[in-house]
Amino acid sequence: MKFFLDTANIEQITKANAYGILDGITTNPSLIAKEGADHAQRILEICQIVDGDVSAEVVETEAEAMLTEGRKLAKIHDNVVVKVPLTRDGIKATKMLSSERIRVNVTLCFTANQALLAAKAGAYYISPFVGRLDDISAEGMELIRDIVTIYDNYGYPTQVLTASARGPLHVRDAALCGAHVVTLPYPVFEKLFDHPLTDSGLAQFLADYRKSQEG
Numbered sequence: 726m727k728f729f730l731d732t733a734n735i736e737q738i739t740k741a742n743a744y745g746i747l748d749g750i751t752t753n754p755s756l757i758a759k760e761g762a763d764h765a766q767r768i769l770e771i772c773q774i775v776d777g778d779v780s781a782e783v784v785e786t787e788a789e790a791m792l793t794e795g796r797k798l799a800k801i802h803d804n805v806v807v808k809v810p811l812t813r814d815g816i817k818a819t820k821m822l823s824s825e826r827i828r829v830n831v832t833l834c835f836t837a838n839q840a841l842l843a844a845k846a847g848a849y850y851i852s853p854f855v856g857r858l859d860d861i862s863a864e865g866m867e868l869i870r871d872i873v874t875i876y877d878n879y880g881y882p883t884q885v886l887t888a889s890a891r892g893p894l895h896v897r898d899a900a901l902c903g904a905h906v907v908t909l910p911y912p913v914f915e916k917l918f919d920h921p922l923t924d925s926g927l928a929q930f931l932a933d934y935r936k937s938q939e940g
């Protein structure tokens with residue numbers, strides 16, 4: 726399973742990347758705006774830190790304009806995956822960009838049928854938003870399960886990228902469903918490491934070792 730960080734914050738990206746297990750980054754216009762950074766400049770900076778896929782989202786809404794913007798984003802760095810919203814124009818743009826071998830992450834997916842459209846258009850990643858579905862009392866993880874099953878049924882190569890993950894259980898459940906990727910806010914990524922029994926067990930091991938060394 727690939728782990729992406731869902732942020733445009735350089736400090737968080739640098740810290741997470743230092744563990745050596747980070748596979749990429751997802752950004753969106755909201756995350757970059759939060760950093761007060763120039764869009765293209767920040768994408769380049771991220772690509773220079775992380776050796777993995779970096780999603781950069783278009784802000785155009787009409788297919789031809791998305792195509793032009795997507796081509797520009799893809800030129801920033803080889804690791805850029807162009808992120809396109811799951812709209813009618815977005816699906817057209819996905820088909821056109823994929824035909825040019827530009828990798829596309831189709832975002833804002835909330836149904837299995839939308840995921841089918843993205844796969845048919847040649848998307849490299851589909852991003853279903855689990856947390857936002859949970860927010861409206863739907864079961865986000867059920868969507869991940871459905872999409873993984875449907876893609877398997879037909880052999881679509883599109884990878885399922887679990888987005889809008891809000892806690893460690895989303896990670897475990899996405900992995901159980903067979904999602905290819907999960908993208909995480911930095912605090913959730915950090916939480917994956919922790920267990921109180923790990924801490925107390927280590928403290929005990931070290932205390933016993935020290936005692937054994939005291940003559």
Ligand code: G3P
Binds near residue numbers: 751854888889890908
């Ligand atoms: O990857 C998409 C993600 O940024 C959305 O997360 O928490 O705003 O629903 P959230």
